[in-house]
Amino acid sequence: MKQFALGTHFWIAGAMSLAVLAAGALGIGSVALGQDQSVAAPKDVIFARKILMGSIGDNMDELEGIIESGKIDVQHGASHADLVSVMMLAFPHLFPPTSNEWKPNVDKDPGTDTFAAPEIWTRFADFYQRSSEAAKSAYNASRARNEEEFKKYVTELRADCDGCHALYQKKN
Numbered sequence: 074m075k076q077f078a079l080g081t082h083f084w085i086a087g088a089m090s091l092a093v094l095a096a097g098a099l100g101i102g103s104v105a106l107g108q109d110q111s112v113a114a115p116k117d118v119i120f121a122r123k124i125l126m127g128s129i130g131d132n133m134d135e136l137e138g139i140i141e142s143g144k145i146d147v148q149h150g151a152s153h154a155d156l157v158s159v160m161m162l163a164f165p166h167l168f169p170p171t172s173n174e175w176k177p178n179v180d181k182d183p184g185t186d187t188f189a190a191p192e193i194w195t196r197f198a199d200f201y202q203r204s205s206e207a208a209k210s211a212y213n214a215s216r217a218r219n220e221e222e223f224k225k226y227v228t229e230l231r232a233d234c235d236g237c238h239a240l241y242q243k244k245n
């Protein structure tokens with residue numbers, strides 16, 4: 074189990090260095106260098122939370138795929154659930170007030186623009202709490218001892234995703 078947890082953290086470190094490399098390739102790093110280093114530029118933090126949520130989405134697809142396959146491999150599911158749990162814990166820390174940039178009725182680039190609703194910043198305690206609940210459901214799924222438990226916690230996790238999006242993610 075210890076071995077496994079280490080593997081996961083190496084994976085995350087790898088993903089993060091890839092993200093840093095990608096940011097460098099896009100020229101984001103060089104722009105940031107010319108700025109006050111104590112405050113991340115809003116577009117950098119928006120990029121970070123979008124790739125993090127994107128990866129949470131990919132891992133959730135895996136979790137739901139495992140259930141749909143009919144033959145639930147709890148051990149395989151645990152690795153994806155563990156990743157979702159760690160990423161959900163980091164997620165709410167990527168919402169500084171300067172990144173409240175969503176505006177109605179303007180054309181948006183789904184790849185780079187934010188769909189985070191302004192209500193996040195007026196009800197941040199609730200937003201934070203929902204992130205923690207999702208992290209907890211994912212953690213419970215990673216510890217499931219059988220198919221029943223795995224299904225139960227992945228279903229709870231899906232409800233956490235949808236509940237938060239309904240309140241805090243804009244559709245356009």
Ligand code: HEC
Nearest residue numbers: 123126127130133187188189203204207233234237241242
């Ligand atoms: C606590 C609130 C919250 C929870 C829980 C949450 N999300 Fe999100 N999600 C958001 C917000 C806010 C955005 C928009 C971020 C932005 O555009 O800046 C988002 C965006 C996304 C995106 C689009 C990412 C992109 O490329 O822009 C995907 C995919 C996604 N979420 C999947 C999930 C899945 C799957 C779960 C559950 C495992 C989940 N989310 C749980 C708040 C949440």
